[in-house]
Amino acid sequence: MTAEETRYQENGVSWWALMWSVVFAALGYVAELTTGGAVHTVAWIVVAAGLMVITVPWVYARRRFLSVRVTGTTLWQGRESLELARVAEVDDVGAPAGARVLGGGWTVPRKYEEVPLKLDDDTVVLAWARDPDGLRSALRRPDAT
Numbered sequence: 028m029t030a031e032e033t034r035y036q037e038n039g040v041s042w043w044a045l046m047w048s049v050v051f052a053a054l055g056y057v058a059e060l061t062t063g064g065a066v067h068t069v070a071w072i073v074v075a076a077g078l079m080v081i082t083v084p085w086v087y088a089r090r091r092f093l094s095v096r097v098t099g100t101t102l103w104q105g106r107e108s109l110e111l112a113r114v115a116e117v118d119d120v121g122a123p124a125g126a127r128v129l130g131g132g133w134t135v136p137r138k139y140e141e142v143p144l145k146l147d148d149d150t151v152v153l154a155w156a157r158d159p160d161g162l163r164s165a166l167r168r169p170d171a172t
Contacts, residue, residue, distance in 0.1 A: 032099055033097070039090045039091070048075050051075075095156050100112070105129075109152075111166065114146060116145035122141060141154070
């Protein structure tokens, strides 16, 4: 395994979320077709495009700030990175009140679980992931497993 090979990754959200705008517009179009009234094809295309335009920043932000990635040398939480060499302990670490959350937030993001990490200077930080066991196993040193 090379140093920059990805051991674990969560993207925050998929770009497929943009397709919801097309689905909603298509459902509106089909509803107009089935009710027998006037069909506003161009309006539904504009609705799909408009919903897509306002969804792009949401997807981009979630992919940027809620992504988790572990390589052979680094843990990335959002835009913040932590060298794996600094992680002293992954298992059985308690989360003290006021522990710093990685990624720059005040709290662990919603729908993510906290993963307390003890660093080489005996401080505890909170990493987070949707699959905390997967993140823990990716953070363990290969010689420790």
